[in-house]
Amino acid sequence: MRFALFTLLTILLASSASFAQKSFHKNKVIAHRGAWKANGLPQNSIASLKQAVALGCEGSEFDVWMTSDGILVVNHDADFEGMEIETSTYKELLTKKLANGENLPTVEEYLKAGKKQKGTKLIFEIKPSKISVERSQEVAEKSVLAVKKMKAEKWVDYITFSYEGGLKAIEMDPKANVAYLTGDKTPAELKEAGFFGFDYNINLLKNNPQWIQEAKDLGLTVNAWTVNKEEDLRWFLDQEPDFITTDEPELLFRLIEAKK
Numbered sequence: 001m002r003f004a005l006f007t008l009l010t011i012l013l014a015s016s017a018s019f020a021q022k023s024f025h026k027n028k029v030i031a032h033r034g035a036w037k038a039n040g041l042p043q044n045s046i047a048s049l050k051q052a053v054a055l056g057c058e059g060s061e062f063d064v065w066m067t068s069d070g071i072l073v074v075n076h077d078a079d080f081e082g083m084e085i086e087t088s089t090y091k092e093l094l095t096k097k098l099a100n101g102e103n104l105p106t107v108e109e110y111l112k113a114g115k116k117q118k119g120t121k122l123i124f125e126i127k128p129s130k131i132s133v134e135r136s137q138e139v140a141e142k143s144v145l146a147v148k149k150m151k152a153e154k155w156v157d158y159i160t161f162s163y164e165g166g167l168k169a170i171e172m173d174p175k176a177n178v179a180y181l182t183g184d185k186t187p188a189e190l191k192e193a194g195f196f197g198f199d200y201n202i203n204l205l206k207n208n209p210q211w212i213q214e215a216k217d218l219g220l221t222v223n224a225w226t227v228n229k230e231e232d233l234r235w236f237l238d239q240e241p242d243f244i245t246t247d248e249p250e251l252l253f254r255l256i257e258a259k260k
């Protein structure tokens with residue numbers, strides 16, 4: 001009887017949605033700010049992360065800022081409901097909600113939600129501070145420390161427009177995957193600095209397609225933002241990138257399926 005109960009529990013655990021997926025998906029689809037668009041969810045909400053997980057995306061991207069009192073929060077813009085994040089306290093930011101009723105998520109809350117599953121990676125964008133380069137480095141440092149504290153290293157890849165912030169993240173965790181967003185460094189320069197790859201603007205890559213092969217030859221990963229138009233998705237898929245960042249994960253899944 002005890003054995004039967006144990007077996008039943010094992011089956012229940014193995015089949016529960018959270019742990020059914022044993023390893024991360026490999027399908028290139030990165031939902032930009034979560035999968036929000038098709039269901040009208042707020043960008044960067046926990047709900048949009050859960051939707052990216054439900055779709056089976058390889059990654060779900062989110063943006064991180066630091067409040068004036070040093071709390072890392074998840075939001076795209078520099079301001080939230082009229083409050084500048086970098087000069088507001090976390091408590092002040094809590095006075096407003098996301099459109100779906102969620103509080104502005106902290107990084108800790110976001111990672112906690114993301115760690116409940118093992119299919120979708122968490123693509124952590126370290127936002128450059130508008131105050132100073134030093135503050136960007138501080139945000140990067142705190143970000144890596146938060147990921148370590150949450151034991152979320154396996155889930156997290158970093159991206160950033162802040163070159164200095166990226167270098168700081170690499171210094172804090174040399175094993176971390178950190179990709180650069182700005183587009184002003186060649187693949188060789190990124191390799192030399194210890195980056196994992198690039199995640200460049202799709203139009204920049206269309207104008208400099210040779211960077212894609214150069215990156216692959218150097219063992220760097222290739223990703224682009226934010227690829228939403230069908231013709232661009234098709235063009236980029238043909239380049240066989242590692243990842244594609246899009247607001248249209250459902251469309252991208254359809255195009256990948258059609259290519260098989």
Ligand code: MG
Nearest residue numbers: 061062063125
């Ligand atoms: Mg972003």
